[in-house]
Structures are given as C-alpha cells and as structure tokens.
Amino acid sequence: MADSTLLVVNGTVYDHDGDTDRPARADILVRGGRIAEVGAGIAARLAAAGERADETLDAGGMLVLPGFVNAHYHSHDVLMKGAWETPPLEIWLMKALPPSYPKRSREEIKLRALVGAWECLRGGITTIQDMVTLAPWDPDHLDAVLEAYDEIGIRAIVALQFADIPGIASIPFWEEVVPKKFHAVLSGGIEPPKEKVDLFDVVEQQYRRHAARHPRITWGLGPSGPERCSRRFLERLAALSEAEDLPVYTHIYEGKYMALHARQAYGKHGGSLINWLGEVGLLNPRMNLAHSVWLLPQEIERLAQTGTNVVLNPVGNLKTRSGVAPVRQLLQTGVNTALGCDNCSCSDVQNMFQAMKLFSGLTAVSDPEPGPPSAPEALRAATLAGAKGARLEGRLGALKPGYAADFSLIDLGDPSFVPLNSVARQVVYTESGRAVRSVVVEGRVVLRDGRLTQVDQDALREAVERAMVALRKDMAEVGARVDAIHGYLMEAYRRVWAADVGINRYVGHGRL
Ligand SMILES: [Zn+2]
DSSP states (O other): OTTOEEEEEEEEEOOTTSOSSSOOEEEEEEETTEEEEEETTHHHHHHHTTOOOSEEEEOTTEEEEEOEEEEEEOSTTGGGTTOOSOOOHHHHHHHHSGGGSOOOOHHHHHHHHHHHHHHHHHTTEEEEEEEEOOSSOOHHHHHHHHHHHHHHOOEEEEEEEEOSSOGGGGSTTHHHHSOGGGGGGOOOSSOOOSSOOOHHHHHHHHHHHHTTSOTTEEEOBEESOGGGSOHHHHHHHHHHHHHHTOOEEEEESOSHHHHHHHHHHOGGGTTOHHHHHHHTTOOSTTEEEEEOTTOOHHHHHHHHHHTOEEEEOHHHHHHTTOOOOOHHHHHHHTOOEEEOOBOTTTTOOOOHHHHHHHHHHGGGGTOOSOOSOOHHHHHHHTTHHHHHHTTOTTTSSSOSTTSBOOEEEEETTSGGGSSOSOHHHHHHHTOOSTTEEEEEETTEEEEETTEESSSOHHHHHHHHHHHHHHHHHHHHHHHHHHHTTHHHHHHHHHHHHHSOOSOOOSTTTTTO
16 A cells, blocks of 8 residues: 555646636556656557556546535534434433533444444545544543554544533523532533543653554544633643644534633633633634634634634534624634534535535625635635645645645536536535545545445444434433423523623524
8 A cells, every 4th residue: 555556637626726617637647655646648658668657547527626624523423413403502412412422432433433434425425523522531532543543544633622620611591500419411512521530641642652553543632622621621732732743623612602601701711712722822723613603703814824624514513503603804814714513413415515515605694795615615624624624734635746646536527517518516516425436545535426435334224223213212202301401401492592692693693
C-alpha cells in the first residue's frame, strides 16, 4: 500500500481555484496514498514509458470531486436515525445520548461506527470528525470505534467527548421547574463519568496510545462545551493542544439556552462563553466551535481576530429548533467556516449536499440581499475549511499534488447534471448524493459502484438488525422516562424562549 499507484483516467477534475463551472478533463496519478500529479495526458505518458499503475480507474463521464470533510459528527447515536420528530435540543439529547443509556456492547459500538462511516462514504464524505461519547468510559470501546475506521477505510479525526460538570447544572430552569423526584432522570448530552478517573489523564493517555496507529486516523480533543468543563480541565487541554498541535472541538451556543446560561453564569466574563474560552487559552486556530448559532456580533469579531474556526450544522439545528446561525456575518468577518452533519438522530442524515444547500440558502431568513455564500464557497466550506480546522491545511480537501488522495467519482450522466450548466452549482443545489459512484480514500477504492469494498455491507446490515433488538428496548424505556416529564421540560424550554439574550436567531418567533 505504501508505494502502490492508482491512476484515475480522463475525469472532469474539480479545482477550487480553476473554472468551477466547467472543470478541465485530467488524469490523476496517486502514489502511496497522495496525489503525485494532476493533468492531461499522464496516462498516455506512462503508457509510452511502459509504466503500469497498480490500479486504473476509468473516470470518463465522471466528475472527480475532493472528498468532503464532515467536520462535526458523532458516531454514538448512528443507530437512532429517524427515531424522533422534532424535539427541542434539551429534550432530544436526553432521549438520544449515551448518559441516559445502560452500557452498550462492544459489538454495538463497532457496528454503529461502521454504519455511520458507510453512510458517509456513500455520500462522498471521506473524512469524519468523530466527537465520540463512550459512556460509561471503557478504553476497549474506543478500540472498537478505531477498528471500525481501520476496516472500512474512511479517514477520521477522533476526539473523545468529555465534561466534568453535570449537564443539568448548565440548562436554565430545569432544576427549579422539574420536581425533585424526577431529577435523577435529567441528564445533559454528556455527564462526568461515575467512575473515579482523571478525565484529562484519560484523554492524554488515549491520544498517546493511538497517535501513531494509522496515518488515516488523527487525533483531536473534545471538551463537550466550555460551560460543562472546569477551568483546570480546559487549561490542561489547551496546553496539550498547543504542545502537540492538536485540533480541539467543542459545542458552542447550539441552543438559545446556552446563550442564556452564559449571560446568567458567566457575568465575570461579560456573559460570554467566547470570552471564557479566551481566558482558558482556547481561542486560536486549533479551536473548532460546532454550531455557533447564538453568537453575538462582537463574539464573531473576536473569533475572526483569533483565527478560531466555526463548524456549522444547519440540518440538525433546524430539527432541534435551535435556530439559524449567522452565516453571512461569519463569512464577511473572515471566520474560517466549515460544515458538519452532526448527530445521526438530530440531523438524521450524513449528507454534505444537504448541509451545503442549507448553508447557501439559510441567509435568506435574515438578509434579503443576494450574495455569499456562493456554490464554490459552499464547496470550500465542505472540504478545505474543515481540513484547515483539523490542522490538515495543504494536505486535505483539494485535488492537487501533495494532497491526500481522497475523492469521489460522481456520475455526470445522472439527471442532476443533465444538462451541465455549472458543476459547482449543480453539486451544491441539485445533487443529493445519488450520483456518487465510487470513493477513494488515501489512494484506495473503498466504495465501488455504490458498494463498500472493505466491509461486507449485507452482513453489516444483518448484524445491525440483530443489535437493534436490545437497543430498541432501551430506547423505549428511556423514551418513556423522558416523556413522563415532557410537560415540565417544555415549560423550562418556553421560559428560555421568553428570555432576552440580546439577539434573535429564530426569525418570526412569536409572530408567524
Ligand atoms: Zn455535536
């Protein structure tokens, strides 16, 4: 594998810096998992010299598109896609996330990682940032996730998600509105482990244990949210990130309740979680802020000044009634803005085509002026921006020499591209993922003609059906417990909506 060659012949090769409407035909030569050369006539030259690639892919009639970087994703609730309608974020996370559930089997953990990666690859996503929650903490479960990525062939930036402050303490009104007898049911999306462990030590040990595991798997740090982590935990993570140049992923202002909690509990920091992150050393180009829906204008300015990255997840934000992120202001201020598909049970899909289309269209709710983001900008957000936040700038997200050979072959004979007016605009506004035929990660064909090459997808599907027997039973029990206090939770939720946090990210609230 290290020195093997792959030749992709006669494709329409997308270049972010070239003609994004009508990209040129070109061949791509891959050596040892990296792009060695892109241009016309490479195949003919090699043939004339009597050289043969180990594998040749005929890309005639195909668009060769850089693999998408799904810059915010969680493998822990993959098996719950489509399980709920539209619960508010605070209610959804109790039904969906690991703290509410008994310990899962190792097999289930691996299966869910495989199915999530399968869905991603099927839609041209070649890199996932898995901010994975494993609760209760078990290092063997992390091994199961990594085994899944080793086997299926996807690229992953893995960050264990942890927090050391209980989730319910950071959700306004819960403790006062929900009667005491139900408090044991309340949980955040992440809770401190019940076992006596030093979370920072766990994170550092796992990073050191797996840092050199595989070139496709890189490491990140995943404090769940700054309001759910102590100063000491955050400062130690900041120091490790700086020393090892590790990207950091965290959730910021996903729901309005997080902004309200910031105003109430972070008065010393101007009511701002962004100021708090700055104080603990976590506002810098290594930091990636997932969601960023309820950012204040001055907070956006500070992100731009410090080179802090944002990862928007528009599909999940709509499902959980979280509001619409300030897309245009982020772009106009110069914040590096990537895209993700977030949890499988709140966006219900790992599909960057949907994410790009909403990213481009949602500015309509706050700004009637036509303008950014354009389709080529959406494609950059879905590739280069996520790579930059992961500290992989110049190595991932484009089809140029020196970059990782991560790309998909998309059928230009699909109705999405007939007739072909603009590749970029039809990828962003028309295509759904239907035309993705084959996917290459690190020079290896991991999806061919729509099917996985490294994993038996029929056996995988059957194994998932068997695992669902236990999970469905637990989902019903957890759901019933949460439904019993639904009225209280909705009252707390409505109180949040009635509060003034200085901005509104939900146009028409109370008026439509
Ligand atoms: Zn998330």
